[in-house]
Every structure is written in structure tokens, then in C-alpha cells.
Amino acid sequence: MPAGIDPVTAAGVSPLSALSFEIPSAVAATADNPASAASFATSLAGAVDNLQQLQSTSNELAVQAVTGDLDDIHRATIAASRASVTLDLVVAVRDRSVAAFNDIMRMQA
Numbered sequence: 001m002p003a004g005i006d007p008v009t010a011a012g013v014s015p016l017s018a019l020s021f022e023i024p025s026a027v028a029a030t031a032d033n034p035a036s037a038a039s040f041a042t043s044l045a046g047a048v049d050n051l052q053q054l055q056s057t058s059n060e061l062a063v064q065a066v067t068g069d070l071d072d073i074h075r076a077t078i079a080a081s082r083a084s085v086t087l088d089l090v091v092a093v094r095d096r097s098v099a100a101f102n103d104i105m106r107m108q109a
Helices: 034-067 073-106
Strands: none
Touching: 034 073
């Protein structure tokens, strides 16, 4: 019987950590808990800052690629792809947030 396929390794790539969608009981989202709102706002601000950083890096690498200062064009391509995917995610989250807000506003008391 043949042996299994050896796993492929990639230098510099770290494995994904397990995702957890549980909210700690100390930060449970309630209407009278401003800490949860602040935590969400901090997370959202961090995501936007990360997007701006990715777009800035992508722009810098694109300029370097055009001027011929970049040795590895793959870095520019990967940076542009990461920025594009992150922007798509942020737009999707924004759209869903606006839709949820509109649904809440249409509810009758």
C-alpha cells in the first residue's frame, strides 16, 4: 500500500488559529453595557486602520514596480490582492450593517 502524500510546507506561512464566535460573559452585549459598544467600535476602527495600511503598502509597491525599483513583482501583486479582498470585506460588512440599521428603524415599538 502506498504511503500518504507528504504535506507541502511554505516558508513564512503560519497556520490559521481556531475561530471562536463566543462572547465572553464579562463583555456580553446588552443595551446597558457601554463596554461592548466601545469594544465593537475599537474593533471596527482597527479594521479600517488595517485596510488603510494594506492599501498604502499596495500603493507603495505599485509605484516601486512601475519605477523599476521592485525586485519581486509578486510582492506587489499579493499586496494588491490583499487590499482588494479586505476592501470587499469591509464594503460587505458596511452594507450588512446599514441593512440591519434600516431593519431596526422600520420596527414598530
